[in-house]
Amino acid sequence: MSTTTVAHHDEHQEHPTGIMRWLTTTNHKDIGTMYLTFSLVMFLVGGCMILGIRAELFKPGLQLMNPEFFNQLIGVHALIMIFAALMPAATGFANWMLPLQLGAPDMALPRLNNWGFWILPPSAVLLTLPFTLALFGIGDGALATGWTFYPPLSIQGGLGVDFAIFAIHLLGISSVLGSINIIVTIFNMRAPGMTLMKMPLFAWGWLITAFLLIATIPVLAGAVTMLLTDRHFGTHFFNAAGGGDPIMFQHLFWFFGHPEVYILLLPVWGFIPQILQTFSRKPMYGYKAQVYSLWGIGALSVVVWAHHFFAAGMPVPALLYFMYSTMAISLPLAVLFYCWIRTMWKGSMSFETPMLFTVGWIILFGIGGLTGLVLADVAADAQYHNSYFVVAHFHYTLFAGGIMGIMAGVYYWLPKMTGHMYNEKLGKLHFWLTAISFNVTFIPQFFVGLAGMPRRIPDYALQFAEFNMISSIGAFVLGLSQLLLVYNIISCVRGGQKATDRVWEGAVGLEWTLPSPPPYHSFTEQPVVK
Amino acid sequence: MQGMKKLGASAFALFYSLSARADYTFNFPEPVTPMALDTLHVHNKFMLITAVIFVVVLAIMIYSIVKHRHDKGYKPVVDKAPSTAMEIFWTLVPFAILLLIDFVIMGIPAYHSVVVMEDTRDQSTMVIKITGSQWRWQYEYLDGDAKGIKFVSNLTTTNGQMHNEEDKGEHYLLEVDNPLVLPVGEKVRILMTAADVLHNWWVPQFGSARVAVPGFIRETWVQVEKPGVYRGQCKELCGKGHGYMPVVVNAISKEEFAEWANKKQEEQKAANDVKEMTKDELLAQGKTVYEKNCAVCHQVTGAGLPPAFPALTGSKIATGPIFGADGKYQKDSHLDRVLNGKGVMPAWKATLNDTEIAAVMTYERNALGNAASVDAVVQPAQVKAARE
Numbered sequence: 001m002s003t004t005t006v007a008h009h010d011e012h013q014e015h016p017t018g019i020m021r022w023l024t025t026t027n028h029k030d031i032g033t034m035y036l037t038f039s040l041v042m043f044l045v046g047g048c049m050i051l052g053i054r055a056e057l058f059k060p061g062l063q064l065m066n067p068e069f070f071n072q073l074i075g076v077h078a079l080i081m082i083f084a085a086l087m088p089a090a091t092g093f094a095n096w097m098l099p100l101q102l103g104a105p106d107m108a109l110p111r112l113n114n115w116g117f118w119i120l121p122p123s124a125v126l127l128t129l130p131f132t133l134a135l136f137g138i139g140d141g142a143l144a145t146g147w148t149f150y151p152p153l154s155i156q157g158g159l160g161v162d163f164a165i166f167a168i169h170l171l172g173i174s175s176v177l178g179s180i181n182i183i184v185t186i187f188n189m190r191a192p193g194m195t196l197m198k199m200p201l202f203a204w205g206w207l208i209t210a211f212l213l214i215a216t217i218p219v220l221a222g223a224v225t226m227l228l229t230d231r232h233f234g235t236h237f238f239n240a241a242g243g244g245d246p247i248m249f250q251h252l253f254w255f256f257g258h259p260e261v262y263i264l265l266l267p268v269w270g271f272i273p274q275i276l277q278t279f280s281r282k283p284m285y286g287y288k289a290q291v292y293s294l295w296g297i298g299a300l301s302v303v304v305w306a307h308h309f310f311a312a313g314m315p316v317p318a319l320l321y322f323m324y325s326t327m328a329i330s331l332p333l334a335v336l337f338y339c340w341i342r343t344m345w346k347g348s349m350s351f352e353t354p355m356l357f358t359v360g361w362i363i364l365f366g367i368g369g370l371t372g373l374v375l376a377d378v379a380a381d382a383q384y385h386n387s388y389f390v391v392a393h394f395h396y397t398l399f400a401g402g403i404m405g406i407m408a409g410v411y412y413w414l415p416k417m418t419g420h421m422y423n424e425k426l427g428k429l430h431f432w433l434t435a436i437s438f439n440v441t442f443i444p445q446f447f448v449g450l451a452g453m454p455r456r457i458p459d460y461a462l463q464f465a466e467f468n469m470i471s472s473i474g475a476f477v478l479g480l481s482q483l484l485l486v487y488n489i490i491s492c493v494r495g496g497q498k499a500t501d502r503v504w505e506g507a508v509g510l511e512w513t514l515p516s517p518p519p520y521h522s523f524t525e526q527p528v529v530k
Numbered sequence: 531m532q533g534m535k536k537l538g539a540s541a542f543a544l545f546y547s548l549s550a551r552a553d554y555t556f557n558f559p560e561p562v563t564p565m566a567l568d569t570l571h572v573h574n575k576f577m578l579i580t581a582v583i584f585v586v587v588l589a590i591m592i593y594s595i596v597k598h599r600h601d602k603g604y605k606p607v608v609d610k611a612p613s614t615a616m617e618i619f620w621t622l623v624p625f626a627i628l629l630l631i632d633f634v635i636m637g638i639p640a641y642h643s644v645v646v647m648e649d650t651r652d653q654s655t656m657v658i659k660i661t662g663s664q665w666r667w668q669y670e671y672l673d674g675d676a677k678g679i680k681f682v683s684n685l686t687t688t689n690g691q692m693h694n695e696e697d698k699g700e701h702y703l704l705e706v707d708n709p710l711v712l713p714v715g716e717k718v719r720i721l722m723t724a725a726d727v728l729h730n731w732w733v734p735q736f737g738s739a740r741v742a743v744p745g746f747i748r749e750t751w752v753q754v755e756k757p758g759v760y761r762g763q764c765k766e767l768c769g770k771g772h773g774y775m776p777v778v779v780n781a782i783s784k785e786e787f788a789e790w791a792n793k794k795q796e797e798q799k800a801a802n803d804v805k806e807m808t809k810d811e812l813l814a815q816g817k818t819v820y821e822k823n824c825a826v827c828h829q830v831t832g833a834g835l836p837p838a839f840p841a842l843t844g845s846k847i848a849t850g851p852i853f854g855a856d857g858k859y860q861k862d863s864h865l866d867r868v869l870n871g872k873g874v875m876p877a878w879k880a881t882l883n884d885t886e887i888a889a890v891m892t893y894e895r896n897a898l899g900n901a902a903s904v905d906a907v908v909q910p911a912q913v914k915a916a917r918e
Contacts (some may be wrong), residue, residue: 060702061694067770140838146767152744153727153769156874158838240745246728247743280598282606311730312741313748316648323640327632341591346607350600359595363588370580377636379565379571379643381738383558385764386730447556448890450573452734454765457773459692461704461761 015520020263021117026110027520028095031117034409035092035527039085040486043403045128046080047479051074054475062459070458071144072160078147082264083171084124086398089406090267091116091178094206096273098182100511100518101200103191104528108184116177122374123170129158146456148253149224151246152239155231162231165224172217179210191510193529197288200509204291205270207261208298214426215302216263218257218351223252247312254305262301264398266294269336272358274509275412276340279355280347281506286339293339296332300325310378311385319378326376333369337362352504353427357408360435361400362481368396371446386456390448392442399438407434407485409518414489415503419517420496422488430488433481440474559735562756562781564870566737568643572636579631638641643827647738650749654719658710662722662729662742663876665771665826669710672721676791679798681708682881684822685774690831707822713787714757722748726876727769733762733777741766754781771826804884804910809892812907816893819886823878824894832898838874843899852905859916864891865908869916879917884910 015021025031053073056064065073095113099106107113130142143164145154154161190199227249229235236242238249244465269290277284284290306314306322314322340362349355371393375384385391407430417419444467449455453464460468500515510527511518552562561567598604612621656676661668663780670680683706690696692703699705712718722731724742732739733752740750754760762777782790821830834841842848852863859865862872868887871877878887888910895902 060698062692063694065774069742071767071770071772105831107699144770150728150767153767156727156769240743245746247741280606281600282609283611286611309741311739312728312743313746316644319644319648320641323644324633324637327637330632331625331628334624337587338624341587341594342609344591344598345594346598346604347594347596348600348604348606349598351595362591366584366587370584373580373632374573374576377576377640377643379647379737380569380576382565382647383569383573383734383737385739423901434531450558451555452732452762454732454763456767457763459703459773462698462700462702 024114026106026114028099028107028110028113028522029417029518029520031107031113032092032095032097033227034117035088035095035120038117038124039089039092040489042080042084042088042124044482044486045124046077046085047079047482048383049080050211051475051479054472056458057460059469060460060462060465060471065458067458068141068144071146071456072131072142074456075143075146075164076131079127079143079167080124081398082147082260083168084120084127085404086264086406087171087175087405088120088259089208090209090264091175093202093271093406093409093413094178094266095184097413097511098185098203098206099189099522100416100514101202101509102186102189102194103510103523103529104185104189105521105523107181107285108189109181112177113181116174116181119170119177120173123167123174126163126167126170130158130163133159144259148257149249150229150253151230151249154227155238162228167226169221170223172221175213176217180197182206182210183214186393191523191527191529196240197291198529199253200270201273201284201287201290201294202267202270204294205266205268208294209266212259212263212266212298212301216259219252219504220256223249223256226252250309251306254308255302257308257448258305259298259301261394261397264402265405266298268402268409269334271412272361272405272411273340273343275354275358275408276343277508278412278504278506279352279358280344280349282343282347284339285342286335286343289335289468290339293332297329300332302331304329307376307381309385310381323376323378327373330369330373337366337369348506352411353422353424353431354408354412356428356431357404357411360431361404361408364400364404364435364438364491368393368398368401371396373436384449387449387453388445388453388455390394391455392449395442395445399442404438407431410485410489412504415499415510416516416518418493418496419499419515420492420494421499421503422492422496426484426488430481430484432477433484437474437477437481441471442474444468444471444474537783558737561735561737562758562760563736563738563752563753564755565643565647565752566735568646569737572635574640575639576636579635585646630893647750650719650751654717654751656713656716657719657721659721659723660710660731660742661725661880662731662768662775663725663881664727664769665731665764666823666881666882667706667710667731667764667775667777669708669793674791675788676711676794679791679794681709681794681798683778685709685776685892687774687819696747701761704763704772704776704778706776706778709759711780711787711790712752713784714754714781715784717751718754720750720752722750725880728766729764729768729775730766730785731777732765733760733779735760736762736779754779757781774826801885802883804914806909806911807885807888809896809907812889812892813896813904814889815885816889816891817897819882819890820893823882824890827874832894832900839911842894848894849900849902850899850904852908853912864895864905865913865916869913884917886915887913 016024017194130139133139134141139159142160145157186203226237230237236244238244238246273284304322304326307326375381411427448464448467453460502512503516558570560645561570612618656674657672659670659672667683671677686705686707687703691698722740722742724744726744729742730739736752738750738752741749758781760779764772764775828834828842832843847864852859852865854860868891869879888908891908895906
């Protein structure tokens, strides 16, 4: 950039309009908006898939679909929710908020940022295209192995598996590019005076997430590539007849898969305390303790993977090691819970929608965490493993702990992003409907799992019928309530009461010093942090 | 409070009326093995501890939510980090409690459970081998009274029930033709493997589950303490029939077991005797074998589900020549495919006996719209010869 443009930088608000603005943009807010929009669309797509499943499971018998199609829906639902809904939502917030929170003009690597986003839509197409191709008689539909790709089933599978493998490659590249950008931004673009231990917790959460992604995505990419060569080029990595081992895939997959859980949760753990301090009107408790705990969880997350397949068989010392190391995660997590609640304690709390989602999030994520602790027990895991108990457990961590956290963030930052206040009444209605119907959906799944219903079955024995019916009703209410979220966001973008710069009475941090919405180029002069 | 109680009671009543038919439960089903009993204890203890933690923490939160409100004019305090020795001590107490729960209260019993669970050999009195395949279980007794007994266990729930054309039976999807028979009170060592993809042999009342891995042997054990029929399912996604491969175990007394073993051994010997059969006999038996084993992929009509599962009607393999000029079966012939499988098609040589293979092949070559011009009838003796 030449010196003359720098001189005129303040007035530089023009940019291409229409579709070209979005295709060519390197602006962190535009890209953040695209990530968040993509995430919302895919959240609805993945949601429709699971409503198909819940409709089929409404009562015993095969009503709506054959088992092949059922198997395709469950796997693609999971991949879409994890890779195309939850992860892009967190990346969207990172794009929007990290430069604002760190006092930077933009992300460090804007072109890479653009590329990182535009890889996502093609990969979503790759994931879902086999459904459409099957309608025209090409192939036999999408990936039908569940999202975990376990061989030898995935070696038997049709072209849906290949499509999913390439989709994973693209999604992985996108995540790694995003992570590099975030790490570089955090290390280089902080405002003068903002030492690492002064930066907002959201940046810490994302920094650790980014390192975890860079450490584990290549392992996943390698594992699915080995699967691809086993499928088409005659290798035998996962075939015992050729000296391979199907269980090796599970080790590789979960070496990525377990940290992935924390990849989804760490950004949320970053901004939840910021929301808590805003609405408790009191600085977050134990900032340093939280930073160290986040690091502790990040480190532990890469050494506990085998607890996902205790039942696959491993030596006793390995069982014991993975059991005890998994239990150890409860220690840093307990510190976080303590700090969250201590932030609320003797604050001056008010309960606008973001705070409602945050409090609901703490309670429901708590249930996910506690049931996770008992799942670590190897002997009991033989029963829980692959039963609906596990399904309920990870939806408490990933829907309640992940998506409800994201929703708290959406309501918290929406006025800052759009410059308008959302409709508080509808926001609260959305919270209550979501929280209640979520529990109606998943509490019965704990019981039905304990009673002996395996996951991923298209039809079930009669003793599971009542709980499944309740769960399906809950799921439909949960799904329909999300239309309120869509309505709230759209109406907030279109207009509404003007938001102030600070938006919330108790908000602290650099993002609240800018106007709402912030100018196209965030900080033209670097703020100084004391 | 009274109102809450009424609300709770009516919700409970509603729940109960919904479940007039079912014996639903909020916990594990009644354990019948030492391992399942142990699991139930671990589960109950853990649930109690976590429930107490949850309720205490929730109570503190709710107290704070009610008390420390902006609209009640509550002024926020300024937090201080723990600094005095006393404060640091009290900060460390929750850590100590958590460590105690994790690694002592839960950790020590868990250690013993794992050691017991993994000890498959000590005091075991018999060994059976379980092979999972798409989508049925195969059982084989390797020693003792029942040595050599080997059979396949298939789902018997009818298609009509699954598609809501008939009323569903009491054990819908959890019923089989040949249940595994086990003697009560004996520690049975189980060797687990699979023929094609991963499976997991699971009976909730036994508390043991182990993934069956093709090409590897995994071990577990059961010791059923109470006579009865116990039902479970495969719990590792294994393809389109994953929901249709139930486990049924019939646990009987040792005496009854010895009797059963004797009878079964003789039956099996008779079935393995190879004798010349007429075409009609082969067709009749072939139809049964076909519908039990083959129809799930190739369909009852033989139309298949292309492209994954090819049609048998008009198939070159199912109507073409089997035996070459030397009298041996040819590569990629019908018999080769049935015996040895290829790709998704499983190998049946370990699952079906000579008579069954001869019968099902004769059926496929003369029914399903086919009329093979060569090798129209396959005799059990020919299959037996082909195995050698």
